[in-house]
Structure formats: structure tokens, C-alpha cells
Amino acid sequence: MTVLQPAPEVVRTARTRHYVMCPPTHFEVVSVLNPWMDPAVPVDRDLAMGQWSGLVAAYQGLGHRVELLPPVAGLPDMVFAANGATVVGGRALGARFTHPERRPEAAEHRRLLAELGVEVHEPVHTNEGEGDFAVVGDLVLAGTGFRTDRAAHAEAQELFGLPVVSLQLVDPRFYHLDTCLAVLDDTTVAWFPGAFSTGSQQVLRTLFPDAVEASEADALAFGLNAVSDGRHVVLPATATGLAADLRAAGFEPVPVELDELVKAGGSVKCCTQELRGLR
Numbered sequence: 001m002t003v004l005q006p007a008p009e010v011v012r013t014a015r016t017r018h019y020v021m022c023p024p025t026h027f028e029v030v031s032v033l034n035p036w037m038d039p040a041v042p043v044d045r046d047l048a049m050g051q052w053s054g055l056v057a058a059y060q061g062l063g064h065r066v067e068l069l070p071p072v073a074g075l076p077d078m079v080f081a082a083n084g085a086t087v088v089g090g091r092a093l094g095a096r097f098t099h100p101e102r103r104p105e106a107a108e109h110r111r112l113l114a115e116l117g118v119e120v121h122e123p124v125h126t127n128e129g130e131g132d133f134a135v136v137g138d139l140v141l142a143g144t145g146f147r148t149d150r151a152a153h154a155e156a157q158e159l160f161g162l163p164v165v166s167l168q169l170v171d172p173r174f175y176h177l178d179t180c181l182a183v184l185d186d187t188t189v190a191w192f193p194g195a196f197s198t199g200s201q202q203v204l205r206t207l208f209p210d211a212v213e214a215s216e217a218d219a220l221a222f223g224l225n226a227v228s229d230g231r232h233v234v235l236p237a238t239a240t241g242l243a244a245d246l247r248a249a250g251f252e253p254v255p256v257e258l259d260e261l262v263k264a265g266g267s268v269k270c271c272t273q274e275l276r277g278l279r
């Protein structure tokens with residue numbers, strides 16, 4: 001007699017993470033670096049601080065470590081710590097920002113990382129850190145088209161000794177890779193295909209046949225600007241459809257409110273730089 005067995009549930013395992021974050025002490029929208037920014041729309045800095053503190057608490061509640069980068073007056077986008085560097089195996093590729101407004105942030109990151117014992121490398125080409133570099137297991141995905149120079153992809157490959165796959169971004173609303181692709185674990189991503197060129201869509205489908213595809217509405221809600229520890233996926237509360245899809249795929253969505261920061265074109269992942277390979 002054949003007994004029908006239920007399909008085994010996918011077991012998702014969390015790994016403790018180590019992050020760098022910077023409080024939005026000097027947060028404001030004064031220039032237009034991406035289509036989300038409108039200096040005519042006022043920002044509520046206290047609200048931004050409250051929401052950002054909620055994100056820190058969410059990480060700490062999940063058992064992750066958070067290092068704080070001291071905020072600097074006159075650098076209103078510094079809260080978006082993901083852009084300041086990319087750290088893999090205890091080595092950092094420092095950032096070199098596209099816009100002059102953000103360039104001084106890179107040195108602040110380099111100083112903190114050096115203090116933390118990271119071997120910091122000065123970049124030659126323009127790259128906006130984890131805004132455009134996503135580490136998926138032993139592979140690095142790299143965005144280009146709006147900010148990070150393609151030559152920086154080769155620079156990262158040489159420094160980290162990991163294969164770097166270049167992906168072409170085509171929609172200005174999704175100007176950084178981390179606005180349209182989220183790393184869920186060492187082999188799984190979630191993404192919004194419409195943000196990528198046809199060729200890059202094919203590459204991602206080949207590499208990640210089990211990827212979670214987000215709707216345009218969830219992508220516009222910054223749902224893919226998410227941070228996963230392999231099991232818990234911290235994402236904006238407004239991305240409800242994606243949260244349901246993640247749950248169906250065996251992940252645990254952890255919704256947080258971060259809308260005040262969306263006024264500058266960023267959310268969860270933008271605020272979070274991961275330190276990989278540090279003791």
C-alpha cells in the first residue's frame with residue numbers, strides 16, 4: 001500500500017549577523033539624487049529617528065549585533081549606511097559615491113571599519129557599497145546603470161576573489177540593486193524583474209530558478225529593500241503581498257515601519273550594512 005507523505009517543509013535557518021547603522025540625526029531631503037526625493041516635501045526627523053530605532057530594536061530582538069556609525073552634520077543621507085562599503089571575509093571595498101553631496105560619507109565608514117579590525121581598501125572606481133553589491137553565498141551580484149560603475153564590479157571580484165555577476169538596472173525608480181533584489185539566504189533571492197534589462201533577467205532566472213518574484217506594487221513599497229538572516233526577513237510593513245509570498249516560501253517576515261526614510265528613496269536594507277567575516 002502506498003502512503004502519501006506530505007511534502008517536507010523547507011526549513012529556513014537563521015544565522016546571527018553583524019551590522020553597521022547610522023542614526024538619522026541629520027536626516028533631510030535637500031537635493032534630488034533619485035526620483036523619490038522632493039525637497040518640497042517636509043520630513044519629520046523625530047519620526048524618522050523613532051522608525052529607525054524600531055529597526056535597530058528589531059535586529060537586536062533577533063539576536064543580531066549593531067555597530068553605530070557616528071552621524072555627521074551636513075550629510076543628510078548618512079542614515080543609508082549600506083552605501084558606505086561592502087565587507088566580505090573581513091575585507092572592505094570602500095565606497096566612492098556618484099554624487100558630490102554624499103562623497104564625504106565614505107571616509108567616515110572607512111574610519112569605523114578600520115577601528116573594527118576590517119582591512120579597508122580604497123576604491124578606484126565609483127561604487128555605492130551594498131546599494132549595488134549583494135552577496136549571495138559565494139557569489140556577488142552587482143548592479144550598474146545609475147550609480148555603480150561596471151569597472152567597480154571587476155574591482156570587487158579581484159578584491160574578494162568571488163565571482164561577480166554584473167546586472168543592468170533600467171528603471172530609475174529602482175536606481176540601486178538593493179531596491180529591486182533582496183538576498184534571502186545563501187542560495188535564494190527575491191526580485192522585481194521589471195527593474196532589470198532582458199539579458200539580466202535571463203541571468204537571474206538561470207542562477208535562481210526558485211527566486212521569489214515580487215509584484216511592482218511590492219517593489220514600489222520598497223519590499224525588496226529587505227534584510228534577511230536566512231529565516232527572518234525584515235521588510236517595510238507596506239509590502240504585504242511580498243510578506244505573504246515570503247511566508248509561503250518558508251521565511252518569517254518581520255514588518256517594520258520606515259516610511260519617513262522612503263522620502264529620500266531608502267528603507268530597511270539601505271539603512272543596514274552587513275559586516276561579513278568579522279570576529
Ligand code: ARG
Pocket residue numbers: 033034037077080082083102130131176178179264265266267269270271
Ligand atoms: N538618498 C539616497 C541616495 O539617493 C538614498 C540611498 C538609498 N540607499 C540604498 N542602499 N538604496 O543616494
